Amino acid sequence: MQEVVKAQLETVYKREPVYNSYITVMEKEALDQAEEVQKRIDSGELDCSPLAGVTIAIKDNICTKGTRTTCASKILENYVPPYDATVIEKLKKAGVVLIGKTNMDEFAMGDSTKTSYFGASKNPWDIKCTPGGSSGGSAAAVAAEEAHVSLGSDTGGSIRQPASYCGLVGIKPTYGTVSRYGLIAFASSLDQIGPICRNVPDCAALLEAISGHDPKDSTSAGQKSYDYRQALLDDIKGMKIGVPKVYFEEKMQEDIRKIFLDAVNTFKDLGARIELFGFDAVKYSVQTYHVIACAEACSNLARYDGVKYGFRADNYANLEDLYKKTRGEGFGYEVKRRIMLGAFVLSKDNFEKYYNKARKIRRIICEAYENAFERYDIILCPETLETAPLLADIDITEPKKSSSLTLNSSVNLAGLPAASIPCGLDKNGMPVGIQLIGKRFGEKDIIRAAYSFERTRSYERPEII
């Protein structure tokens, strides 16, 4: 076991100067944990744990007792949580070894890691490109073999889009499947923790390890079974798959359109029944997402005031000045932009016009999904409208209608499970992903479809520097 962890750490130290996947490497903790896990393997205690001895990278917005958890922000640069998130407790119990905390967009606000206080991560497929975001460090670490698996969090596509950009499998579980206790909140009604791995079986096993009801999270849901690996045994003959026409109206990279249509034909060959359908309600999902996410972020981030924990400004005249300077100096541009937008839509004059209207549209989007799932087992669409863009082309001070948000945010608004799986390479050799969306608690359906599809393609890996 220690040989595995040492090999992993060696690889991390060799590659980190290039990829910048990690904010904190947990060398001592990992070696100590390796020793303990080896004893548990030898005693037979971990015989039923499929991931015992596996190394994992954890997104830096998930609390780890005794190891700093920064959210890639100056305001939490030196914050050391006094407790483990529920998912971390579960992983430790399963004998999974934590290698480090990964880079991300500041407070998960962004889709490139460029808003990170610790600098952007690089895509192992092409270091001039972004690995995506906000869980970009988690995806880069797995693609660059700096960890076997990783955890990310997904508020509007932050697991699925980086998985797609880095040629990996990412699953955003149904809201309530995985405990959010210890996940530093961005938008509480949208956030979910989920796995990013190199293949579907690894993802299924990791999701199984972290799922389950948690009394510490009041939004956590109890299910009879979390045996996701069981779904790997089934085929998809007769499965009904809906493909929304609306996404073809978006401006999409031409080779993504072609690769997606090839993937649709593969599902047909595997025995699924494919049908195109109208799905206009999701047209408003990006605007709805922005209003709700910013409103919740504004509320959640009010706690960073320089008094309780985290960064505190040096020179201040009085308490109000302390708040202003701490937040002004501690937060980056994108976080401040979203807090201000949130404060705007929650203000007395605008609440009805923006926030309440967004809640109503969210209901319409949920109903549109419920109607669609009366006819289909899963919904299939491209994961992104383009492959990973060049880091140099991304200007974080000029927000655009993000391509990942267009395809992903409605899933978070409806609280549904979705997976991004690799399905080919574009003309520049960059990975292309497809997205499978399932019914509420329909993780097994998407794992079954994803694994059937995965077996028709060979695993592509980047040339590691």
Add this chain to the structure above:
Amino acid sequence: MQEITSMSALQLAENQKQGDIRAGSGQSPAGDCL
């Protein structure tokens, strides 16, 4: 060392339990681990 870091997670865990972390075939191990 490269072989260890490039293994699938399930394969790595299974090989460690067998006491042979380098014995992986490179195939997807899902069937063996279910």
